[in-house]
Amino acid sequence: MHIEILLVAVLTAMSTSLVGVFLVLRKLSMLTDAISHTVLLGIVIAFMFVGNMTSPWLIIGATLTGVLTVYLVELLMKTNHIKSDASIGVVFTFLFSISVIIISTQLRNVHLHISTVLLGNLEFVMFDRMELFGLDLPASLFIMAVVFLLNVGLLSIFYKEVKLISFDHALAGALGFSPVIVHYVMMTMVSLTAVAAFNAVGAILVIALMIGPPLTALFFTKTLFKTILLTMGIAIFNSVSGYQLSRMMDVTISGMIASVTLLTFFLVFIFAPKKGLLGKLSLHHKQKETLAIQTILIHIHNHAGDIDAAVELNPETLHQHLNWSKKRLDAMLTKAYKQKYITLEGSLLALTSKGKQYYDSLNFIK
Amino acid sequence: MFELSYTLQIVMLGTLMLGAISGMMGTFVVLREQALIGDALAHAALPGIMIAFLLTGIRDLQILLIGAFFSALLAMVVLNVIKRYTNIKFDAAMALILSGFFGVGQVLMSHIQKGGTASQAGLSRFILGQAATMVRRDILFIAVVALVMFLLMMLFFKELKLYIFDQNFFKASGLNERFINGLLTMMVTFIIIIGIRLVGVILMSALIIGPPVAARQLSNRFNINLLLAGVIGGFSGAMGSFLSATGNNLPTGPVIAFLLGIIVLVTLLFSPKNGIIKQTIQIKLYRHHIKKYRRLIHLYENPGLPASHADDYHYFIDHAYVCIEDGQLRLTDKGKRRIKHVKAVR
Amino acid sequence: MKDTFKVEDLSVAYDRQPVLWDIDLTIPSGILLGIVGPNGAGKSTLIKTALGLIKPLSGSVSFNGKPYKKVHKTIGYVPQRGSVDWDFPTTVFDVVLMGRYGHIGWVRRPSKKDKEAARLALDKVGMLAYKSRQISELSGGQQQRVFLARALIQDADLYFMDEPFAGVDVKTEKAIISLLKELKAQDKTVIVVHHDLNTVKDYFDWLTLLNIKVIAHGPVHEVYTKENLKKTYQADALMTMDGTSDV
Numbered sequence: 001m002h003i004e005i006l007l008v009a010v011l012t013a014m015s016t017s018l019v020g021v022f023l024v025l026r027k028l029s030m031l032t033d034a035i036s037h038t039v040l041l042g043i044v045i046a047f048m049f050v051g052n053m054t055s056p057w058l059i060i061g062a063t064l065t066g067v068l069t070v071y072l073v074e075l076l077m078k079t080n081h082i083k084s085d086a087s088i089g090v091v092f093t094f095l096f097s098i099s100v101i102i103i104s105t106q107l108r109n110v111h112l113h114i115s116t117v118l119l120g121n122l123e124f125v126m127f128d129r130m131e132l133f134g135l136d137l138p139a140s141l142f143i144m145a146v147v148f149l150l151n152v153g154l155l156s157i158f159y160k161e162v163k164l165i166s167f168d169h170a171l172a173g174a175l176g177f178s179p180v181i182v183h184y185v186m187m188t189m190v191s192l193t194a195v196a197a198f199n200a201v202g203a204i205l206v207i208a209l210m211i212g213p214p215l216t217a218l219f220f221t222k223t224l225f226k227t228i229l230l231t232m233g234i235a236i237f238n239s240v241s242g243y244q245l246s247r248m249m250d251v252t253i254s255g256m257i258a259s260v261t262l263l264t265f266f267l268v269f270i271f272a273p274k275k276g277l278l279g280k281l282s283l284h285h286k287q288k289e290t291l292a293i294q295t296i297l298i299h300i301h302n303h304a305g306d307i308d309a310a311v312e313l314n315p316e317t318l319h320q321h322l323n324w325s326k327k328r329l330d331a332m333l334t335k336a337y338k339q340k341y342i343t344l345e346g347s348l349l350a351l352t353s354k355g356k357q358y359y360d361s362l363n364f365i366k
Numbered sequence: 367m368f369e370l371s372y373t374l375q376i377v378m379l380g381t382l383m384l385g386a387i388s389g390m391m392g393t394f395v396v397l398r399e400q401a402l403i404g405d406a407l408a409h410a411a412l413p414g415i416m417i418a419f420l421l422t423g424i425r426d427l428q429i430l431l432i433g434a435f436f437s438a439l440l441a442m443v444v445l446n447v448i449k450r451y452t453n454i455k456f457d458a459a460m461a462l463i464l465s466g467f468f469g470v471g472q473v474l475m476s477h478i479q480k481g482g483t484a485s486q487a488g489l490s491r492f493i494l495g496q497a498a499t500m501v502r503r504d505i506l507f508i509a510v511v512a513l514v515m516f517l518l519m520m521l522f523f524k525e526l527k528l529y530i531f532d533q534n535f536f537k538a539s540g541l542n543e544r545f546i547n548g549l550l551t552m553m554v555t556f557i558i559i560i561g562i563r564l565v566g567v568i569l570m571s572a573l574i575i576g577p578p579v580a581a582r583q584l585s586n587r588f589n590i591n592l593l594l595a596g597v598i599g600g601f602s603g604a605m606g607s608f609l610s611a612t613g614n615n616l617p618t619g620p621v622i623a624f625l626l627g628i629i630v631l632v633t634l635l636f637s638p639k640n641g642i643i644k645q646t647i648q649i650k651l652y653r654h655h656i657k658k659y660r661r662l663i664h665l666y667e668n669p670g671l672p673a674s675h676a677d678d679y680h681y682f683i684d685h686a687y688v689c690i691e692d693g694q695l696r697l698t699d700k701g702k703r704r705i706k707h708v709k710a711v712r
Numbered sequence: 713m714k715d716t717f718k719v720e721d722l723s724v725a726y727d728r729q730p731v732l733w734d735i736d737l738t739i740p741s742g743i744l745l746g747i748v749g750p751n752g753a754g755k756s757t758l759i760k761t762a763l764g765l766i767k768p769l770s771g772s773v774s775f776n777g778k779p780y781k782k783v784h785k786t787i788g789y790v791p792q793r794g795s796v797d798w799d800f801p802t803t804v805f806d807v808v809l810m811g812r813y814g815h816i817g818w819v820r821r822p823s824k825k826d827k828e829a830a831r832l833a834l835d836k837v838g839m840l841a842y843k844s845r846q847i848s849e850l851s852g853g854q855q856q857r858v859f860l861a862r863a864l865i866q867d868a869d870l871y872f873m874d875e876p877f878a879g880v881d882v883k884t885e886k887a888i889i890s891l892l893k894e895l896k897a898q899d900k901t902v903i904v905v906h907h908d909l910n911t912v913k914d915y916f917d918w919l920t921l922l923n924i925k926v927i928a929h930g931p932v933h934e935v936y937t938k939e940n941l942k943k944t945y946q947a948d949a950l951m952t953m954d955g956t957s958d959v
Binding site for chain 1: 722737757758763765781784787791795796797800803804806807810813816818819821822823845848862
């Protein structure tokens with residue numbers, strides 16, 4: 001049943017990128033790197049107590065460790081004035097190393113391979129099944145669906161509050177919405193989502209799934225709601241096309257989805273109309289051009305009627321005075337002729353009335 | 367005493383050198399507020415390793431590491447382009463590059479090993495490292511890289527230090543920012559690449575970040591920090607491999623990271639300068655004093671309060687901090703000393 | 713004139729570094745008050761403590777005798793412009809509407825009335841034409857007008873504004889001050905953190921000179937003296953004047 005794998009992939013992509021929107025907007029992206037690694041410790045400790053890989057206690061334990069990670073990172077920042085990225089690095093490597101040590105010494109004979117947890121395995125999700133309302137479903141599908149609905153539900157109830165706190169922390173506090181509570185509820189959801197996504201995509205790729213779609217969407221959108229909708233759309237596109245490609249090429253599904261996520265980001269980064277790389281470069285080019293034409297107009301205006309006008313306003317020698325190449329000057333002059341800013345009076349350059357108007361509109365004092 | 371086997375000596379020497387050089391390098395990186403760059407670059411090395419293997423078909427470590435180097439370098443270039451041309455926050459770009467590149471690497475690996483799942487054993491070696499299988503040739507390689515990095519660090523010490531502390535001043539001094547930035551990036555990348563072999567991708571960050579953070583708690587001086595970070599890194603490296611070899615099936619990378627974590631924790635808690643414990647006690651005491659002597663402070667800042675306020679001050683009058691003179695409340699010498707004391711706690 | 717805002721024996725410290733020291737202030741209603749002092753004098757901290765965003769070491773803040781939590785709906789706040797991310801995907805109208813959130817309370821959504829209020833406020837600051845713009849497309853002055861509109865729809869009796877004139881154009885500065893004077897004419901109280909000494913006398917009728925301690929507080933013509941200003945802007949911190957050990 002491949003449709004089941006696809007469904008798990010899509011639901012995972014949607015849940016993770018939904019919380020990702022707020023991580024990106026609140027500049028907490030690298031915190032996911034920490035959370036997604038440290039939840040392993042929660043899983044390991046919970047497992048040592050219950051001795052069962054399918055117990056819901058594992059999810060609870062893992063989620064709590066994720067929240068603990070956030071707390072510890074913030075504690076280090078506050079008490080010892082360690083910068084956020086250094087505290088993230090200190091906390092997550094420490095907790096992660098503890099979990100690896102426990103696994104390799106205490107849980108050697110147990111079905112808990114580090115690589116499975118870190119890398120996930122979409123291909124296998126359908127072997128771990130559960131029965132619900134007479135339906136025989138993969139456990140991951142069920143868990144992902146619950147987490148997705150929980151995320152959507154909480155977000156729609158507290159949309160206003162989440163938006164306010166993400167945008168203006170101080171005002172939120174002043175208006176009586178406790179930023180700390182909302183922050184920790186949010187971080188709990190991030191941890192829960194990361195844990196739920198473990199089976200499918202693992203600790204490392206979940207970061208791309210969380211951060212990639214919102215980063216891509218933000219190139220286009222100007223409201224939060226549209227950002228969320230577009231993020232969901234991109235997440236669906238990435239997971240479906242990633243799935244298809246991986247089947248065609250017979251490679252890992254989760255890796256392919258992460259790769260497609262990176263690819264769509266790059267494409268948008270390069271080609272997005274206004275905020276994209278090409279758009280920015282061409283805008284930059286145009287601005288330079290406008291500036292050059294303005295320089296020519298100013299030069300003509302300043303030297304019109306001067307004693308040395310014959311040299312200064314000669315299109316054949318002007319480039320020396322402006323310190324440009326002849327080629328560049330000719331190109332700019334052509335543009336200026338075309339826009340009817342300048343004309344030739346005899347062999348010398350002069351402003352047209354349109355050119356004079358444009359010159360006057362330039363506000364030099366400012 | 368212990369008799370160290372030849373293999374263990376090799377491994378300890380390797381991790382000692384790696385720990386020392388990454389600790390020193392980390393001092394620069396952490397001060398530059400790019401602590402997690404190592405994490406991103408290490409993950410981004412995976413596709414390069416796979417491509418190097420696809421192109422050459424050789425499993426030789428050095429060749430694969432060349433691939434890793436270029437892949438990490440590409441990631442760094444991409445990050446810089448994103449930073450320059452968009453408003454995207456650097457940490458978001460880093461997170462995406464880290465994970466996205468890793469995904470590409472995983473795809474390539476599964477393509478190489480065909481059949482999706484068998485690849486994971488090889489991957490976990492990349493993720494967690496495998497110090498225990500080092501041979502003499504690996505050590506030589508690490509030694510050469512570490513030595514070259516160390517020499518570069520000493521050669522450009524003055525420039526690196528200035529660049530880290532004040533980029534604007536650096537530029538204004540007419541020094542080449544691009545060169546020094548490129549040098550830093552290249553050095554970090556090289557060190558990460560050799561580190562992956564030993565402690566793996568994830569815990570490489572511990573070696574870069576842990577030593578400088580611990581060193582920072584012990585000293586305020588940059589040069590001492592650098593030295594301490596090198597010592598702490600080297601010690602954790604060697605000690606970690608020793609412990610992992612004696613323990614039952616302990617993986618080297620995680621033991622080193624754990625050890626570093628403990629060292630960081632201890633320095634954070636007990637540092638005489640600003641350890642958490644000392645700070646917490648002092649802050650509590652300070653708050654307590656301020657609360658207790660609130661009225662006294664008020665009198666000190668507003669001398670000449672009329673005696674009609676005496677009701678508020680009976681505790682202080684009883685304890686001879688305050689007396690009444692000419693119908694005004696006055697601080698006694700004892701009161702003045704008390705205020706001085708309260709202020710001095712900070 | 714009744715006292716609307718009262719600060720008693722307030723001390724605030726970050727770690728063990730005092731930021732505000734034994735502050736006592738009584739502020740009557742219906743005035744336009746400027747808080748002026750050098751960098752690090754604790755101006756923003758004073759406002760944030762008043763709004764319950766920072767916990768004081770000692771002392772208290774009250775509004776008509778009540779704590780902030782009881783009266784937060786009657787108090788408006790304009791944070792520093794730089795305290796938010798102007799690349800955030802949201803429109804001018806949305807930002808202004810946030811001013812109503814305190815009145816609306818948890819979970820409930822803005823009503824038609826709230827939206828109408830936002831429109832009116834935007835009109836008042838001359839930004840209605842920009843209402844669907846993304847905030848990243850605004851100039852500094854326009855951003856500040858949006859923040860002001862957001863405070864206006866809080867419909868407060870007392871406003872705290874943190875550097876509303878920082879980095880705005882001359883036209884906007886004039887527009888803002890005339891708006892503040894209008895608020896005052898409606899018997900509202902406006903407390904403004906300010907940094908331009910030249911305009912203090914024109915803008916405000918009361919002045920607080922602050923440098924960790926209150927140097928002077930009262931009507932502008934009494935407080936704005938050479939001596940007081942000199943005391944306020946003295947280079948070295950006042951905390952160390954009696955030779956206590958420095959850090």
